[in-house]
Amino acid sequence: MVLREDGHHFPEAFRQASECLQLVFxxxxxxxxxxxRIYTLVPTLGLACNGLVSDGHSMPKASLLVVVLGMILLEGNCAHEExxxxxxxxxxxxxREHYIYGDPREC
Incomplete structure (x- = not known):
């Protein structure tokens, strides 16, 4: 987390976080x-996703995957309840089937 008084560190912290997202996920x-300051996540590994939104700019299931993988990473590789x-x-x-992601048990 970059606090307001340390805002000059944000570009480097953001660069490093972006690099980690690319390397890990x-x-x-x-x-x-x-x-x-709007950003989007774009898969680079050629992963397919059947959850494309009609505008073709976002991949909901890929973003859900990033959330889940991030939680697993943050919780020490085991985070079922979290x-x-x-x-x-x-x-x-x-x-319950989600209106964007569908059945979460099948994502």
Whole structure:
């Protein structure tokens, strides 16, 4: 976390985080709108995803995968309950099909 008073460190921290995402998860962080600071994650490993949104710019299941893998990494390679808590906060439940992600048990 970069605090406001240490904001001059943000570009380097963001660069390192982006590099880690690419190395660990195979996704690039791409700038969409510099002024609004909007970014998107783009898979670089050639992974297929059947969850493309109609505009073709986002891959919901890939982003869900990044969330799950990130939780596993942060929790020391074992995060079953923590993953479901995070997914529940995103409106994803094991017993209910999600309007974007579909059945989370099949993602």
């Amino acid at each position: 195979g996704v690039d962080v791409r700038e969409v709108d510099r002024r609004k 993953i479901w808590e995070t997914l529940n906060n995103m409106g994803v439940y094991p017993w």
